[in-house]
Structure formats: C-alpha cells, structure tokens
Amino acid sequence: MTELLLRLPTRHGPPTGLGPVPRDVRADHYGPLERLFQTGRAAETAGLGGVLVPHDPLGEESWTVAAGLLRHSRHLRVVAEFHPGFATPVYAAKMAVTLQRFSAQRLGWRPALDGDAAEHAAQGDFLSGPDRYRRADEFLTAAKGVWTRRPFSFEGRFYRVLEGGFDAPLTGWAFPRVYLSGTGEEALELSARHADVHLLGPADDIKAVRAELAGRSARWGRDVELGVELSVLARDDTAEARADAGSDAGPHWEGFAGLGHTLPSGLVGSYDDVAALFDDYARRGVRTFSVEALPALPEAYRLGERLLPALAEQEQARVR
Amino acid sequence: MSVDFYWRIGMHGDQRSLRERAESRGDWAPHVAGSITPALRGGAPDGYAYIEHMADVARAAESAGFYGGLMPSFPFTDDPWAAAAMLARETRTFRFMVAFQPGFLNPVHAARMAATLQRASHGRVVYNVITGGGGPAQLWWGDEVAHDDRYARTQEFLRVHRGVWQERPFDFDGRFYRVEGGALPDALAAQEFPEVYFSGSSPAAIDAAGRHADYYLSWLEPFGALAEKFAAVRAHSAATGRTHRFAVRAEVVARATEEAAWAEVRRGFEAADTAALRAGRSGDSVGAARSRAFLGGPVNGYRDLEVAPNVWGGFGLLRGGPAFGLVGSYQQVAERLDELIALGVDSFILAGVPHLEEAHRVGEEVLPLLRG
Numbered sequence: 001m002t003e004l005l006l007r008l009p010t011r012h013g014p015p016t017g018l019g020p021v022p023r024d025v026r027a028d029h030y031g032p033l034e035r036l037f038q039t040g041r042a043a044e045t046a047g048l049g050g051v052l053v054p055h056d057p058l059g060e061e062s063w064t065v066a067a068g069l070l071r072h073s074r075h076l077r078v079v080a081e082f083h084p085g086f087a088t089p090v091y092a093a094k095m096a097v098t099l100q101r102f103s104a105q106r107l108g109w110r111p112a113l114d115g116d117a118a119e120h121a122a123q124g125d126f127l128s129g130p131d132r133y134r135r136a137d138e139f140l141t142a143a144k145g146v147w148t149r150r151p152f153s154f155e156g157r158f159y160r161v162l163e164g165g166f167d168a169p170l171t172g173w174a175f176p177r178v179y180l181s182g183t184g185e186e187a188l189e190l191s192a193r194h195a196d197v198h199l200l201g202p203a204d205d206i207k208a209v210r211a212e213l214a215g216r217s218a219r220w221g222r223d224v225e226l227g228v229e230l231s232v233l234a235r236d237d238t239a240e241a242r243a244d245a246g247s248d249a250g251p252h253w254e255g256f257a258g259l260g261h262t263l264p265s266g267l268v269g270s271y272d273d274v275a276a277l278f279d280d281y282a283r284r285g286v287r288t289f290s291v292e293a294l295p296a297l298p299e300a301y302r303l304g305e306r307l308l309p310a311l312a313e314q315e316q317a318r319v320r
Numbered sequence: 321m322s323v324d325f326y327w328r329i330g331m332h333g334d335q336r337s338l339r340e341r342a343e344s345r346g347d348w349a350p351h352v353a354g355s356i357t358p359a360l361r362g363g364a365p366d367g368y369a370y371i372e373h374m375a376d377v378a379r380a381a382e383s384a385g386f387y388g389g390l391m392p393s394f395p396f397t398d399d400p401w402a403a404a405a406m407l408a409r410e411t412r413t414f415r416f417m418v419a420f421q422p423g424f425l426n427p428v429h430a431a432r433m434a435a436t437l438q439r440a441s442h443g444r445v446v447y448n449v450i451t452g453g454g455g456p457a458q459l460w461w462g463d464e465v466a467h468d469d470r471y472a473r474t475q476e477f478l479r480v481h482r483g484v485w486q487e488r489p490f491d492f493d494g495r496f497y498r499v500e501g502g503a504l505p506d507a508l509a510a511q512e513f514p515e516v517y518f519s520g521s522s523p524a525a526i527d528a529a530g531r532h533a534d535y536y537l538s539w540l541e542p543f544g545a546l547a548e549k550f551a552a553v554r555a556h557s558a559a560t561g562r563t564h565r566f567a568v569r570a571e572v573v574a575r576a577t578e579e580a581a582w583a584e585v586r587r588g589f590e591a592a593d594t595a596a597l598r599a600g601r602s603g604d605s606v607g608a609a610r611s612r613a614f615l616g617g618p619v620n621g622y623r624d625l626e627v628a629p630n631v632w633g634g635f636g637l638l639r640g641g642p643a644f645g646l647v648g649s650y651q652q653v654a655e656r657l658d659e660l661i662a663l664g665v666d667s668f669i670l671a672g673v674p675h676l677e678e679a680h681r682v683g684e685e686v687l688p689l690l691r692g
Contacts, residue, residue: 012507032507033440037409058505061429061436067405068440074367086429090462091399098402102371121500122489123428124480142462154462162459167396169347 002282002311003049003197003227005079006300007262007292008039010059033060033068039297040069043076046304050077052290054262055112057119063095070103079108079179079290083115084135085125089142089159097147097166100173109176111136113187133186134158140178140194147175179290181229183209192216195224197288202230202252202265206284227288228281231256231266234274234293234307241268251277256292263292275310279318323661324567325687326417327381327389327679328671329374331397338573338588338638338673345674346370370398375407377675378414384683388415390448390569390669392641395460401433408441416441417517417669419448422477423463423470428502431481435508445514448537449474451525454604467604471524472496478516478532485513517567517667521549521607530556533564535667539607540570540644542614542628547663567667568660571635571645572678574653574686581647582623585632589622592637611643630656639673654689661692 012032018024043051051069053062066080086092099107113132120126127135138156145152150165180195181187183204191198191213198213200206210226217224233249233256235241242249249255249268257264267277278289293299333346336354343349345356347370351363358372359365381389391400404416416437422430437445451470452458458465465473476494480502483490488503503509518533520526529536536553538546550566557564575581597619615633619625625634630648635641646653657668672678 012505028442031439031442033436057432060439060508061432063402064405064433064436064440067402068409071371071406072409083429085426086433087425088423088462090460091424095399095402098399099406101398102369102403102406104367104369118501122502124426124497124499124502126498159462160464161462162464163456164460164462170396170398 002278002315003077003288004303004308004311005050005052005077005288005290006043006048006296006303007052007054007290008036008065009294009296010036010054010056010062010065012059033065035297036060036065037068037072039300040073040076040078042297042300043304044073046301047308048076048300048304050079050106050108052079052110053081055081055083055110057115057123066107067099070099070106073106074104075106077106077108077177078103079110079177081110081112083123083125084111084113084139085120085123085127089139090146090161090164092139093143093146093166094170096143096176097170097173100176101170105174107176108179110179111139113182113190130186133190137190137193140190144175144194147173179227179288188212189216191224192222193220197225197227199227199229199288199290200286202228202267204228206281206286210285225287226285227290228286229263229290231259231261231263231292232274232303232307233259233266233268234271234302236270238270238273241270241273260294261292266292271306271310274307275314278311279314282315282318323665323690323692324387324667325385326415326667326669327377327384327386327682328669328675329377329381329389329391329403330675331374331392331400331403332394332640333370334373334377334675335639335673338584340588340591341638345373371403371406373676374403375410377679378407378411380676380679381683382411382414384679385687386414386670386679386683388417388444388446390417390671391419392448393419393421393450395457401437404445405437405440408437408444411444413444415444415446417446417448419450421450421452421461421463422474422481423452423465423496424461425477427477427480427497428484428499430477431485431504432508434514435485435504435511438511438514439508443512446517447514448517448519449478449533450519451528453608457603467522468524471520471522471528475528475531482513482532485509519607521605521610525606526553526556529553529564530560530562535565535567537567537569537669539611539642540568540631540646541610542631543659543663545610545614546660550664565666566664567669568665569642569669569671571639571641572653572670572672572682572686573632573645573647574650574672574682576650576685578649578652581649585634585638585647586622588638589625589634592634594619594637596637597634615643641671650685650689653686654691657686658691661690 062080066078135158146164151163152165154161177196180191181199245268253268333343333348358368400418473496484502489501492499515534517535517537518529519537632647636643
C-alpha cells in the first residue's frame with residue numbers, strides 16, 4: 001500500500017490583516033498557527049496518509065506543530081523532522097511516547113542530518129562529518145533502548161544512560177516510524193540499522209540504493225522500505241500543469257524552487273501522468289511518497305480528490 | 321495587588337480521593353471496575369487517551385478561575401512539553417507551566433520550541449525550571465552532572481535561551497554550551513519570553529534564581545522557615561540587582577468545616593504506610609531534606625504531622641508529590657493563604673486530589689474568601 005505524505009509549510013509568512021473594511025472579530029481566537037493546523041485537517045479529511053513537519057531553523061518548531069496536528073486528527077501520520085541535537089535521546093523518547101500514547105501511535109521521526117556548518121553553529125552544534133551519523137546512531141539506539149528495555153544502560157561517545165528505561169504505562173507503544181535519507185555510505189548504514197523508510201530524491205539511483213540497503217539491513221536482521229521525496233504539480237491536463245509550472249517544464253522538472261518549493265525536483269503533469277510516474281517508482285520498490293505541493297491546503301484536497309484515485313487505478317492495473 | 325493562582329495537572333494519573341492511594345484515573349494501574357481510563361470502553365480501546373482527562377482538568381481549572389496549571393515531569397510521568405502542545409488549542413486562558421530540566425534540551429532548539437508554543441497558545445507558556453533531584457533518577461535521564469554543576473548548567477542554558485531570543489544574533493562560549501550567531505527568526509522572537517519559575521533550596525539554586533528567575537518557587541514549609549528562605553533570596557537578589565517575586569506550591573484539603581477537612585486527612589493517613597515517612601532519600605535535593613527535617617519528631621497520629629496550625633506535612637503518604645499542604649475549613653485555608661501573601665507570596669500553585677473536582681471546589685469556595 002502506498003503511503004502519501006504531504007510536506008507542510010512551516011516558514012512564517014508576513015501577518016495578514018483584513019484591511020479597513022471588514023469587521024475583524026477574530027481577536028485572540030485565531031493565532032498564527034491556525035492556517036497550519038487547518039492544512040493538517042485538510043490532509044486528514046482528504047484522506048492523505050500523513051504529513052511531514054520539516055525541521056527549519058527559520059520556521060515553526062516541528063515537535064510543537066506535530067503535537068497540535070496529532071491532537072486535531074484521528075488518522076493522519078505526523079512525521080516530525082528534527083535535529084538529533086535538539087534534546088537528549090531519553091528526553092526525545094519521553095516526548096515521543098507521550099505523543100504516541102495520545103495519538104494512537106501516529107507519530108513518525110525524521111532525524112535531519114543535513115545543513116551547513118554555520119546553521120549548525122547557530123544551533124549550538126559543532127559536530128561535523130561522520131560524527132553526525134555516529135551521534136544519530138547513538139541517539140536512535142539509546143532512544144529505542146529506553147523505549148523497549150528496562151533496565152537499559154548505555155555508554156557511548158555522546159550519551160550515557162544508567163539503569164534507564166520506561167515503566168508502564170509508557171511501555172508497549174510502537175516506536176515512532178523512522179524516516180531517514182541520504183546516499184552516502186554512512187547514511188545508508190544508519191538507515192540499515194534504524195530506518196523504517198529510507199527516502200530518496202527523484203533522480204537517485206533507486207535500484208542501486210535498494211540493493212545496497214537490502215544487503216546492509218539484512219546484516220541487522222531488518223527490512224527497510226523505500227520512499228521518494230519530491231515536489232508535485234498535477235492538474236486536470238498536461239498542458240495546464242505545464243502552464244502553471246512554466247512552459248519549459250517536462251514531466252521531470254528541476255524548477256520547483258522558482259515556485260517557492262523547498263524541494264527543487266519533482267513531477268509535472270496531469271493526474272494520470274503523475275500517477276503513472278508514481279507507478280514507475282512503485283514498480284522499483286518505492287512505497288512512500290513524501291510530497292511537496294503548494295499552496296499546501298488546497299493542494300491537500302487536490303491530491304486527495306484527484307491524485308489518490310488515479311494512483312488507485314494504477315495500482316489495480318499493476319496488481320492485475 | 322493581584323495574585324496568580326495556578327492549579328496542577330496530574331501527569332501521572334490521579335486518585336479518586338486521598339483516602340486510598342490508588343491511581344484509578346488514567347492507565348497507571350490495572351483497569352478495574354470504576355477506573356476512569358479514557359482509552360478503554362468495555363475493556364476495548366476506544367480512540368481516547370489519558371490526555372482527555374488532562375484536558376478536562378485544564379478546563380475545570382480554567383473555568384474555576386485559575387490562571388494556569390503546573391505540569392510536572394518525572395521519569396514515570398507523561399511529558400509536559402508534548403502534552404501542553406497538544407492542549408494549547410483547546411483551552412483559552414489556561415497557562416501551561418511546563419516543568420523541565422534544562423540539561424535535557426539544547427537551549428537554542430528549546431527557544432524555538434517554546435516560541436512556537438507561544439504562537440500556538442497566544443503566549444500561555446510558563447517555565448518551571450527544575451534542576452533535578454540527583455540520585456538514580458538523574459542517571460535514568462542520562463545525566464551525570466553533579467548538583468552544583470547542574471545549577472551552573474541551568475544558568476548557562478537560560479543565558480543562551482534568552483540570548484537567542486532577545487539579543488539576536490547571540491554568541492556564547494561556556495562550559496556546557498557554545499553558540500555562534502544563534503537567533504530565533506523574527507516571528508518567533510516577537511513572542512514574549514515565558515515567565516520563569518525557579519525551584520531549588522540550595523545556595524547554588526538561590527544564586528541561579530537570583531540571576532534568572534521571575535519567581536522564586538518553593539514548596540510549602542512552616543511559614544517561619546519560608547520567611548527565612550525568602551529573606552535569603554531577597555538578600556542575594558539585592559546583590560545582583562534583580563527584584564524577585566515569590567511563589568509557593570501547596571496541597572489543599574479544604575472543606576466546609578475544619579472537622580470535615582481533618583477527617584479526610586485522617587482516613588488517608590490511617591490507610592497509608594507510614595514507613596514511607598522515613599524513605600526516599602536517594603537524591604541530592606536540598607528542598608526534600610528540609611521537608612524531612614521539619615518532620616523530625618515521633619509520629620503517633622496524623623496530627624503529629626501538623627507542624628503549624630493548618631500546615632500538615634504528611635501529604636507524601638497520601639499521594640505522590642511534596643510533603644506539605646494546608647488542611648482546614650474554607651475560611652482557615654483562605655486565612656493561611658492570606659498570611660502567605662503577607663509574607664510576600666505573589667503566586668501559588670495549589671493542588672487537591674482529585675484534581676478535577678477539587679479545582680472547582682477550591683476555585684469556588686476558597687479563592688473568593690481571600691482578602692489579599
């Protein structure tokens with residue numbers, strides 16, 4: 001079954017007023033995160049599999065947004081992207097288990113390991129190179145450890161725990177579904193050890209990564225699913241999609257940054273075109289599509305009303 | 321002068337009453353007939369969770385007139401940051417006093433988390449900065465830093481936290497944290513920095529409070545001891561140039577008559593295991609040691625724990641949490657609270673078991689009697 005996640009825009013826009021004419025009765029009842037929470041509701045109502053709340057030092061903080069989204073939905077998977085340096089693994093696990101308990105286990109984790117040195121320094125983080133992966137490995141090992149075992153002790157380079165581990169009723173809940181990405185050796189090894197889903201870019205060599213991951217994860221007795229992360233612009237017909245993207249856009253397009261997207265690469269076309277391209281990925285083993293489509297609220301409905309049925313048709317055809 | 325009254329949200333379930341120590345609200349104890357376990361209906365999962373009850377307590381406190389509620393944090397509890405973020409949008413005025421140990425969070429990320437929660441809640445975040453009780457619980461969290469160094473770390477944390485929020489861009493090079501060019505984005509930095517309630521009874525704590533706290537928060541103690549503690553904090557803050565407000569946490573058993581209130585306590589005491597009075601010394605908390613010292617004498621009956629009129633030190637036997645609280649008629653409890661206000665207390669964190677019903681009772685029966 002295909003999982004479709006919608007990336008939420010958490011960068012703040014300028015505040016919008018109503019102007020001098022309409023009587024504004026919103027007062028304190030509606031705040032600056034309202035649009036974001038309503039976008040989550042739209043994804044829920046439109047039947048998408050979930051949303052990704054990105055880590056963005058210049059945007060809203062992902063855990064706080066994720067908690068609100070989980071509280072205001074019933075089915076949506078909410079994947080919070082975060083920097084592993086944001087908290088100790090024990091504290092992160094504690095926050096996560098509360099969210100899991102109170103959301104019927106719909107939280108996902110996306111540890112973010114990318115970003116440049118200056119950005120990290122501004123966050124108080126001076127680790128670089130392979131150490132970032134080592135810390136992420138320790139972070140996930142310790143978080144899973146306290147989650148699943150008691151007593152749990154851990155002694156690593158970055159973290160130590162002595163006789164830790166959760167007690168009932170914080171025990172027995174599913175660990176957050178872990179999404180990781182990257183094509184380097186360290187990234188693939190980290191995914192082999194910890195990822196439930198490994199996300200690739202649309203132009204990555206899926207076959208090669210799939211083989212490499214299968215070999216590495218088998219050594220840990222694990223199985224890692226594949227996902228792609230990409231932008232989407234789907235319209236009633238190919239011509240309309242191209243017109244909205246810009247006339248030069250082919251079905252695979254690198255120009256999404258010009259439309260304000262964070263993910264520059266993605267797909268442009270009719271719903272059937274895009275569904276067929278998704279199906280190409282699905283045939284190569286991709287199960288998760290983490291999608292950026294803007295503006296996110298109307299696009300959530302569009303994806304639910306238009307793309308999901310087209311995908312279901314493709315899937316039926318493939319199974320037949 | 322107005323005083324802020326906070327209530328408490330149980331992050332660890334709740335009891336039906338103080339008469340029997342069984343957490344039958346929430347999922348901390350096995351489900352039996354009469355358990356309030358929002359999550360199970362007829363024994364089957366129903367899509368609800370314990371947070372429904374937390375939301376009910378928050379709304380009860382909100383409508384009863386409390387300014388907000390403390391959300392404590394221990395190894396065995398749910399997490400207050402996560403719970404507050406879930407409850408932000410379904411309460412209106414209730415302020416979320418989030419208890420946390422700064423050492424477990426990165427100060428820059430925590431600033432962004434708090435500022436986003438300020439935006440989600442219209443500025444209803446309050447900090448209860450705790451620096452840890454030491455002992456095995458500290459190691460459970462993965463923290464090996466010793467007592468006074470933990471306060472030094474807390475100070476650095478709050479310095480960086482405030483710096484990236486209010487002095488952008490902010491550079492820092494300390495023992496525990498280093499930041500280059502840290503800054504919240506404009507929309508987050510525009511949020512008000514949360515009020516800081518700071519706990520800790522040791523000299524290291526009082527020094528840290530003097531530099532970073534808006535409210536110096538103490539457990540209830542015999543009033544003379546509290547007055548001395550406040551004087552020490554005042555003397556220290558005179559040296560650092562900051563003025564302080566004071567806050568006190570107190571359990572409350574208030575009934576229409578004094579007899580009814582003590583009868584409630586007596587029933588709980590008679591069912592309790594009094595050996596627990598001598599237990600619980602594994603940490604390095606100075607506040608907990610002070611509480612024990614006030615209860616030095618032999619304990620033959622529940623009134624032996626009444627160290628001053630209406631001030632009872634046996635609550636640790638009846639439920640998890642601090643030892644001291646006020647027991648008496650509505651009028652007596654109000655008078656004791658007024659005496660504390662006269663000592664300089666500007667804010668209270670009250671609590672009563674069960675939290676839902678007692679929020680209404682204390683809000684309706686005790687708070688209106690205060691004269692300030």
